[in-house]
Amino acid sequence: MVEVKERLENGIDVLSISNSHLTVEVTNFGCTLLKIVTKDKNNQDCDCILGFEHVEDYQKRDGTYLNALVGRVCNRIEKGTFTINGTEYHVPINNGPNSLHGGIEGFSYKVFDYTLIEDGVKFHYVSKDGEEGYPGTLDFYAIYWLDESSLHIQYSGVSDKDTLINITNHGYFNLNGYASNIDDHTLRILASKFGCVDPDGLYTGELKDVKETAFDFNTEKRIGDFIHSEDEQLIIARGYDHPYVFDTKENQVCLYSPLSGIELKVSTTYPTAQIYSANYLDGQTDKYGKIMHPQDGICIETSYIADSIHKEENPKVLLKAGQVFEEETTYTFEVRK
Ligand code: BGC
Numbered sequence: 001m002v003e004v005k006e007r008l009e010n011g012i013d014v015l016s017i018s019n020s021h022l023t024v025e026v027t028n029f030g031c032t033l034l035k036i037v038t039k040d041k042n043n044q045d046c047d048c049i050l051g052f053e054h055v056e057d058y059q060k061r062d063g064t065y066l067n068a069l070v071g072r073v074c075n076r077i078e079k080g081t082f083t084i085n086g087t088e089y090h091v092p093i094n095n096g097p098n099s100l101h102g103g104i105e106g107f108s109y110k111v112f113d114y115t116l117i118e119d120g121v122k123f124h125y126v127s128k129d130g131e132e133g134y135p136g137t138l139d140f141y142a143i144y145w146l147d148e149s150s151l152h153i154q155y156s157g158v159s160d161k162d163t164l165i166n167i168t169n170h171g172y173f174n175l176n177g178y179a180s181n182i183d184d185h186t187l188r189i190l191a192s193k194f195g196c197v198d199p200d201g202l203y204t205g206e207l208k209d210v211k212e213t214a215f216d217f218n219t220e221k222r223i224g225d226f227i228h229s230e231d232e233q234l235i236i237a238r239g240y241d242h243p244y245v246f247d248t249k250e251n252q253v254c255l256y257s258p259l260s261g262i263e264l265k266v267s268t269t270y271p272t273a274q275i276y277s278a279n280y281l282d283g284q285t286d287k288y289g290k291i292m293h294p295q296d297g298i299c300i301e302t303s304y305i306a307d308s309i310h311k312e313e314n315p316k317v318l319l320k321a322g323q324v325f326e327e328e329t330t331y332t333f334e335v336r337k
Helices: 232-237
Strands: 002-007 013-018 023-027 032-039 045-047 081-084 087-090 113-117 120-127 138-147 150-159 186-189 193-197 203-209 241-245 253-256 262-268 272-276 298-303 324-335
Touching (some): 002 113, 013 113, 013 120, 013 138, 032 324, 193 232, 203 241
Antiparallel strands (some): 013 023, 113 120, 138 150, 150 324, 193 203, 193 241, 241 272, 253 262, 272 298
């Protein structure tokens, strides 16, 4: 069932998508996920994503990008500068010396048009040529839809000029059902390489082997056994905040909470994910009255690699005029048998 649950001011609505496995609430403000409810091992409702109490709280631009769609380009662009076809472009510097998550007024803060479809919602936004410094008018769609125990998020877009695009969802998962430390969650990531970051969080371009480091989650491991290691990269970032380059083309990430028995499997067409252990949550109150602390959630930001325009020989983030950008990430929530 798909319905408009609430109409707020300024064209901002809350939509609800549900089937017998999942209830997802999402707002057209930044295509932000508000709730993902499924049953835990005791058949009790469990909301697998952190969230604020009111939709207005998401409008405060507190820098968390809590559960928002992020664009036009997620993660950092070094010094907010890049060149396409000989023209230099400047995008807002909003994170140390770099541009983060699409700039000051990125997609996370836009009110999207939408249509209800059979099992979900189709969001639409036209980003004008030059918006936040990015070239080309970009006609962009994001479809959120349910299929049994899976939430699919499908992105597509076309630009009339060569441009950059890298869209992610910045969901803060916590499979215990409320803000609480994620040490006891287990994680599996099918990736033999991760990217190093500098003290500003910018991917340096250096890929390292995860083998024999605190970054190796190729077999399932308890996060708390590694996140507190004396690893220089973990210290710099205050936890995990690093790109992982996937070795497989599906089922790349699995997160599990022994407490609720729920596991989240993430499968994506994207080649990487920024794994971010919510290191900068800092005392915000969540929708259930709990205080959100650092490492009370985990983001699995599927995307092209951070700062692709400067760090890849053939940057995947480049979208040619008239070409179709299309990527999809599927989040499957099930009780582990
Ligand atoms: C970034 C973090 C940042 C967070 C919230 C993540 O994607 O990698 O460094 O603090 O988003 O803005």
